[in-house]
Amino acid sequence: MKEKLDILLLDDEAIVGNRLKPVLEKVGCDVELFEDPKKALNRIREKKFDIVITDIMMPDVNGIQILEEAREKSDITKVIIITGYATVAMAREAMDKGAFDMIAKPFTPDDLRSVIAKAADSLGYKKL
């Protein structure tokens, strides 16, 4: 097993990604950060990530498409949805399509760390 988790982080708001990337790197993850969902989608098609963290509401490509692509590429990939517009319908759709978890914005770095730790645990990484 690899030492570090490979994470793709996608949010069209630069401030979100720039804030979360160091949080994830601090707990020992390799993070590829994207603001453009199309570029993120291309990268997902190229590489199997352990974890994909994606916003939902984005121009051109939405988070559900990212979720579907990531799960199609690898059903082991854990997809975590982050959104400021959470609804029951959205939550259920995301879970139904294989999301690992969903977090509503605003959230703290601790909230994200806790979800990442759960995802890492289910991937067999015990020491995150």
Added chain:
Amino acid sequence: MSIITITAGSYSNGKQIAKSAAKRLKYEYADSEIILSLVSKEFGVSESKLARTLKDIPSSIGMFSQAKQQHIIYIDTVFTEYMLKNNIVYYGAIGLPFIQKISHVFKVQIIAALEDRIKNKAKLDGESQEKARKTVVKEDNQQKKWAAAVYDIDLTDPNLYDLIINIGHIQDDDVENALQTIISTVEHKKFQPMTYSLRCVKNVAMSCRVRATLADIDPKIQVKSDKGTVYIYTKAIKKKAQDKGLEMKQKVMRIEGVKHVEVYVDNDLFSTVAHGQ
């Protein structure tokens, strides 16, 4: 890891289905009796008084006495805090509006033909169909009017439920089919708890806890919570607005898990006029 709520008209075998579902899924079973017993223990109100609050029908919640408004708040508080657990099958209509925005609560309504429910009651209680009809119709009306007055909901509104099952003639195989449908549907991943839905239920429970804490000051307040931040909306006459806000804030800050409180006090025009101020 989900919560199932089941509502049904009387003598539709809804309670039996709820209990059987809990047993098969190895979930905990709960109903209004359990909730009222917990409310009674925590808030020191007798179960008979609480049960009366669930039977009396005001034209609106505001028409209830202050004591009854407090009872409803206590019941809502215990109910929503109960929902913080997982793996529950809950039977009853109490608290139905509070769980609408929680994605891991699977809301089921059981319906059956009135004539079959009447036959069911007559058979179970050994009484005439005429007498059974009066009771079933009365109970239906009572439940519907209570929910409309207290929660401003129509229990027959299909939007309140994820699944509505017509159990036909309420025979054993109808009950078994309903049970199978509920058990297989709740296993869908969309009804599993997630960070977002768990936060929703915590927020709802916290809002109710705040209302219960302030029920003796003002049972009509509106409360919103998010991760320990509490927003309280109330009314007071201008002269007393600041004191009321401060008193509420001090009380709420003592609740475990509360980090920040904001109180918004609107001018209570009616009281201002009534008091000539």
